[in-house]
Amino acid sequence: MMDTNSLQKPKRSFKRPFAFPRNCVYRPLRQIHNMERNQKPPADQPTYFTLNAPPSLLPAKKYSDISGLPAPYVDPHSKLRYANADEYASMQHLPSDIINGYLTLRGYTSAVG
Template identity: 35%
Template sequence: MPPPTPANDEAHQQLLNTLDISHVPKPFRNPHWKPSQRRNKNLKQIVSEASRKEASVMATQANSGATTPGTSGMVTDGTQTPAEGAGPNLSQATQNLSTLVLEKNARATFQTGPAVTYTNIESAPSFNPAYRHHYCDITGLSGPYTDPKTRLRYHDKEIFKVIRTLAQGVPENYLEARGAHTILK
């Protein structure tokens, strides 16, 4: 790379100035807009917050009876004795009632199973043995053998020799590429 000449430098600064949008007026922005300080969250935080919120909504609905059952909500499905019949155990009956209402509401919203969320549309682990091949960690070729010391899979004896000369920590990196490394917590 040639050393920057003053002329070059100036041209580059010129370019930077044209590219820089910080000093360009942005009339479409609301001048009073103040974003909240902690709005940047990673996926893990968002997911855990969402699930916590979901759980708490379920819990409060189950306990507080915030949802009042409608008139048609009084149907019993046969597995449950009607509330009048279970006179002494009133508390349990109300509990069951509110759960019933909740379930019915849920059924009304989602006809086909549970709600679709970011987490539950993730594909499940593979159950097909046809896809359970072992590949050499070093070369990616088929890897029928496993080194008991490093747990690396390898293709043939030449690769095995290579494995045995790897520096400390390197086998762990290879395992990490396959997601089989040990995580110390």
């Protein structure tokens, strides 16, 4: 006769579905937000929604002033950023007041003469 212990499948812990531990309470984000809003913690105590992230170590992305595409190039004369040769060709025919308008939208402080 066969032993009944040998017929049982071994328990595999990695096949169990995920479950929170019994001492862990699941709270949705809305509930956390409402709890923090109602508690009124001191101003110097950080909360879930007031934590500030450190500054990024990556350089800021630069976009074309004309099309909004990622711009690897800058015109040395007008200081406008452009993405391809077609934009550069169209920039050559722009009057200086339009160029100044693009630069002020971007926040560039130097004026083009």
